[in-house]
Amino acid sequence: MRRISLGVVAAMLLAAAPAAAADKVTFRLNWIAYGFHTPFYLGLERGYYKDEGIDLTIGEGQGSVRAVQTVGAKGDTFGLADGGSVVAGVSKGAPVRAVMAITSSSPYALSARADAGVRTLKDIEGKTVASAPGEAGLQLLPALFARNGVDASKVKILRVEGAGKMVAVAEKKAEALMAGLDNQSITLPRQGVPLVDFGYAANGVNTMGLTIIANEDTIKSNPDLVRRFVKATARSFEAALKEPEASVKAGQKVKPDMEADLAMAQLKAGVALMNSEASKSLPLGQFALKDWQDTIDLMKQYQDLQTDKPADAFFTNAFAGKGGS
Structure with a gap:
């Protein structure tokens, strides 16, 4: 009978053992x-x-x-x-x-129609911003305004449900909306409505x-x-x-x-x-x-x-x- 080395036996046993x-x-x-x-x-x-x-x-x-x-x-x-x-x-x-x-x-942004004449955040005064009720970006909007010299009393908030805020901007019922840089800021321009984005992080509110x-x-x-x-x-x-x-x-x-x-x-x-x-x-x-x-x-x-x-x-x-x- 041929001898089988211990090393070979060990290798055979290891191969036969179930994987963890x-x-x-x-x-x-x-x-x-x-x-x-x-x-x-x-x-x-x-x-x-x-x-x-x-x-x-x-x-x-x-x-x-x-x-x-x-x-x-x-x-x-x-x-x-x-x-x-x-x-x-x-x-x-x-x-x-x-x-x-x-x-x-932060992905939050205040995004305005490119044809609304909003070139700086200060330009949002006198405009309407569409937002879904309770969204975090809206709750932090006062911080964005305060850190960029915007008079919040001169900005109107249009509260609409869900995707209604994109419709409001598309139909010019609002000049701007609360947006996500990875969401509405991409989808609205693809639907023919170019936007100017003011990201929260880029404007002092991260x-x-x-x-x-x-x-x-x-x-x-x-x-x-x-x-x-x-x-x-x-x-x-x-x-x-x-x-x-x-x-x-x-x-x-x-x-x-x-x-x-x-x-x-x-x-x-x-x-x-x-x-x-x-x-x-x-x-x-x-x-x-x-x-x-x-x-x-x-x-x-x-x-x-x-x-x-x-x-x-x-x-x-x-x-x-x-x-x-």
Whole structure:
């Protein structure tokens, strides 16, 4: 009988051993899938999450507030939510924390018809601005006006439901609207209504943008899972930055009705918001304390936020960039 070396036996046993089961993870988007969500689908398609031992399911969302609630209740492992919703939720007891920055600049904008004669924010005086009731951009509009010398009493607010604000501007019932740089600022010009955008962040009123959130229990009990998810997500966005066309195509495979040109414009708009002035020198995914502090200060002054928590109670840099290596 031929002898079999111990090394060969060990190799045979290793090959026969079942592979470790991947962690089943659910990730809740902040809204219906659109262009800037496609890097997540690119990472899923290319196996970046699988490489980190994660069996990922991505679900569309119904707003950042809902994502905070769902992750807080452990209905999803991770979620995508804007910083303001994280601050509001945590201040009311939601056990979540932001673990990775996706966009550190606010997407909010006051956007005016190009033919309305609005060249500076001061020019909005005497004009009508269409807005949906309760949207965060409207609540922070007084801050935008105050920091840019606009007399708020000279601006009329037309409150309309949902997409009605785009209709109001298209039909010239309002000269401007509360917009998102990655949303209405793209879609209205594509419908034949050119706009002039006044981004909040570019005009002195920045709030923390989109973040990856996790339940505090997950962070404490399974920090390695959080680290691996953040690592795969960073890899996904790095790939999307290099190959945006591939990112859009990955999104279309999951959502066939996604229009390529619009999705590309949304992706590029989101990429432009990834860094803030405070975070531009930080590694991908890390937070700048100033962005959170600015968000909290604005919410306390204009949105009646009640909290005594410090800014670093809402996020951690333990998993992104050098913190996650």
